[in-house]
Amino acid sequence: MQNSTLHNFEIISYYTGYIILGTAVLMAIPILTALAFAEWDPLCDFVISMSLTMLVGILLIFLGRQTRARRADVQWKHGFVIASLSWIFLTALCAVPYRLSGHSASFLDSCFDVMSGFTTTGLVLTQDLDHLSNALNMWRHLLTFIGGQGMVVLALTFLAKGTNGAYRLYVGEAKDIELVPNVKGTARIIWKISFIYLAVGTAALWLDGLLIGLKPVSAFLHALYMFESSWSTGGFAPMTQNIMYYHSLSYEIITIVIFVLGSFNFGLHYAVWQGNRKELFKNIEIRSFFITSTAACLMALAWLMKRGVYPDALSAFRRIVFNVLSAHTTTGLGSIYARQFALDWGDFGIMVMVIVMLIGGSACSTAGGFKGLRVGVIMKGIVKEVKKLLTSERNLRVYKFHYIKEQPLSDDVVRSASLIVICYIILFSIGTMLGTTCGYSLAQSAFEAATVTGNVGLSIGITSPSMPAVLKIYDIIAMFMGRLEFLSVFALIGYSGGAVIRQCKKVFK
Amino acid sequence: MQKSIQIIFLALLIVLPFTARAYAADTVEINQLIEQENRFNRTQVVVQGEAIGEPMERGDMCWVNLNDGTNAIGIKMKTSDARRIAMFGNYRQKGDTVRVTGTFYKACAEDGGETDIHAVSLEIISPGRVTERPLDSRKAAAAVSLAVLTALCLAALKHKKIDRLFQRKGG
Numbered sequence: 001m002q003n004s005t006l007h008n009f010e011i012i013s014y015y016t017g018y019i020i021l022g023t024a025v026l027m028a029i030p031i032l033t034a035l036a037f038a039e040w041d042p043l044c045d046f047v048i049s050m051s052l053t054m055l056v057g058i059l060l061i062f063l064g065r066q067t068r069a070r071r072a073d074v075q076w077k078h079g080f081v082i083a084s085l086s087w088i089f090l091t092a093l094c095a096v097p098y099r100l101s102g103h104s105a106s107f108l109d110s111c112f113d114v115m116s117g118f119t120t121t122g123l124v125l126t127q128d129l130d131h132l133s134n135a136l137n138m139w140r141h142l143l144t145f146i147g148g149q150g151m152v153v154l155a156l157t158f159l160a161k162g163t164n165g166a167y168r169l170y171v172g173e174a175k176d177i178e179l180v181p182n183v184k185g186t187a188r189i190i191w192k193i194s195f196i197y198l199a200v201g202t203a204a205l206w207l208d209g210l211l212i213g214l215k216p217v218s219a220f221l222h223a224l225y226m227f228e229s230s231w232s233t234g235g236f237a238p239m240t241q242n243i244m245y246y247h248s249l250s251y252e253i254i255t256i257v258i259f260v261l262g263s264f265n266f267g268l269h270y271a272v273w274q275g276n277r278k279e280l281f282k283n284i285e286i287r288s289f290f291i292t293s294t295a296a297c298l299m300a301l302a303w304l305m306k307r308g309v310y311p312d313a314l315s316a317f318r319r320i321v322f323n324v325l326s327a328h329t330t331t332g333l334g335s336i337y338a339r340q341f342a343l344d345w346g347d348f349g350i351m352v353m354v355i356v357m358l359i360g361g362s363a364c365s366t367a368g369g370f371k372g373l374r375v376g377v378i379m380k381g382i383v384k385e386v387k388k389l390l391t392s393e394r395n396l397r398v399y400k401f402h403y404i405k406e407q408p409l410s411d412d413v414v415r416s417a418s419l420i421v422i423c424y425i426i427l428f429s430i431g432t433m434l435g436t437t438c439g440y441s442l443a444q445s446a447f448e449a450a451t452v453t454g455n456v457g458l459s460i461g462i463t464s465p466s467m468p469a470v471l472k473i474y475d476i477i478a479m480f481m482g483r484l485e486f487l488s489v490f491a492l493i494g495y496s497g498g499a500v501i502r503q504c505k506k507v508f509k
Numbered sequence: 510m511q512k513s514i515q516i517i518f519l520a521l522l523i524v525l526p527f528t529a530r531a532y533a534a535d536t537v538e539i540n541q542l543i544e545q546e547n548r549f550n551r552t553q554v555v556v557q558g559e560a561i562g563e564p565m566e567r568g569d570m571c572w573v574n575l576n577d578g579t580n581a582i583g584i585k586m587k588t589s590d591a592r593r594i595a596m597f598g599n600y601r602q603k604g605d606t607v608r609v610t611g612t613f614y615k616a617c618a619e620d621g622g623e624t625d626i627h628a629v630s631l632e633i634i635s636p637g638r639v640t641e642r643p644l645d646s647r648k649a650a651a652a653v654s655l656a657v658l659t660a661l662c663l664a665a666l667k668h669k670k671i672d673r674l675f676q677r678k679g680g
């Protein structure tokens with residue numbers, strides 16, 4: 001029994017250390033940025049942070065060094081615990097440069113911003129964004145880019161051959177699609193897809209940046225940051241005004257295209273690249289996204305036109321479609337001020353936004369929310385139940401849904417989709433209640449709870465360095481749980497809870 | 510004579526703070542503009558703050574973003590006016606502090622429903638400056654020490670070939 005506990009600890013420690021070490025290497029990018037722009041203070045911040053992160057990674061690998069020799073098999077519980085534990089360690093370690101920069105009011109605020117980046121939420125507590133160093137801006141946007149694909153996916157890309165149970169590590173990060181038979185290959189394809197879009201998207205935004213009056217170097221940096229933020233459905237931006245800084249319709253259109261593509265399943269991208277273009281029209285998630293986003297845009301347009309918020313149809317279309325799609329894809333780039341949601345959009349407008357933020361993008365994409373796949377499956381499940389009630393019991397029919405391939409719509413599939421949706425709704429309800437107890441209105445609390453639960457990043461004005469610490473802690477936990485889709489976090493709680501109970505029993509014996 | 514000069518001086522001392530307050534009251538904070546957007550919509554306002562980022566020239570017109578510490582807003586102005594701003598705020602410098610008089614739009618039809626100000630006049634209140642960011646020697650020492658320690662740990666791990674040793678034992 002004791003041996004098994006030790007083995008479990010070693011496996012978890014070894015792979016967690018590996019993922020931490022992999023992420024630490026990424027800090028070389030802001031270090032190079034600091035060198036390129038002669039930013040010496042941020043250079044020191046990142047050298048300190050990289051060293052600390054590497055030391056923690058080395059220590060964990062050392063503690064679990066027997067794992068490799070034993071060729072220990074990674075079980076499901078290990079995969080889930082490793083994924084969530086890596087995220088917790090990395091949140092604290094990657095927050096160090098934020099705190100050292102002096103742009104965070106506290107370490108809690110730094111951790112908030114890192115978790116917001118990793119989970120591709122995009123809420124910001126970092127102060128004075130307009131005077132941030134290039135190195136820290138690079139790091140902020142890199143975090144959200146890596147977070148969108150996943151730190152475990154990153155580590156798996158470079159993992160040695162023959163790692164037993166790599167698939168379980170991969171699933172632990174709420175990704176389950178297998179593009180090729182081995183997980184390492186799948187992880188590499190995910191990165192390949194992202195890097196091709198990175199090159200194309202950054203080039204498009206760079207050219208547009210030059211056309212709208214940005215200087216070549218800053219146009220490139222803005223393009224890179226905005227691509228990383230949009231593709232990862234993150235929502236960070238290098239300036240205080242977010243997308244409003246650019247005052248450009250063309251810039252907004254390019255980012256819409258990028259974040260809508262980013263919210264699609266990697267499996268769909270791969271299928272289309274393989275020549276299977278029909279998948280675009282048959283896929284349950286695309287259909288679900290098309291229906292819900294069109295309905296939400298039309299409802300918001302009708303409501304806000306009735307309220308006379310925007311002077312003409314074109315203005316209304318530009319402001320509403322951008323924000324609704326940004327919310328639905330869980331991106332969180334905002335083309336109006338946060339307070340204007342509360343002041344102009346009214347309760348109905350806020351409710352539309354809350355619903356689309358909770359639905360979110362596609363499964364196995366960079367997006368958050370409870371995902372179009374689950375909405376589609378549950379809707380089809382309801383239709384199936386109604387049809388079953390209305391048809392003869394002798395009429396046995398197999399119900400299916402299309403998700404990369406035809407799949408049977410079994411009761412198990414509907415049940416597991418419903419369970420995750422219920423978890424999201426519970427988390428959202430807790431957040432709403434907490435917001436109201438802190439003195440915010442129901443509509444504002446619901447908006448903010450939806451934005452963290454669905455990893456969106458739009459704010460109605462509550463998120464600020466002066467918000468209550470209890471809300472900051474809830475937001476960090478909600479972003480984390482929402483991104484990992486609960487199972488990994490529950491596994492970590494169960495695993496650490498079990499260890500505590502066993503220790504208590506020993507003590508009392 | 511001396512007495513009357515004293516009275517005038519005293520009167521000026523009393524009145525001056527009020528004029529200063531009345532002058533400050535003319536300037537509206539950006540957050541106040543947003544919070545009371547219906548009140549200020551399509552009216553002439555005065556905002557004062559730091560020019561940030563960079564100017565975005567689009568023909569005769571140019572976009573300049575202004576941050577007054579409460580929030581930031583886009584100001585649409587003549588390119589010739591924008592060129593009077595010498596420094597824009599970023600990591601290396603604090604931008605010129607400017608006072609802009611213009612019309613506030615909570616959703617400007619001309620600019621696709623954007624919340625902005627169309628400038629009528631621009632005044633440079635104080636020039637920007639390069640921000641001194643001296644290297645913190647303690648931070649630099651910590652960075653060097655930690656980097657050396659990390660390199661040693663990595664080298665030790667590689668030197669002892671711990672990984673391979675255990676692999677051989679296990680294999």
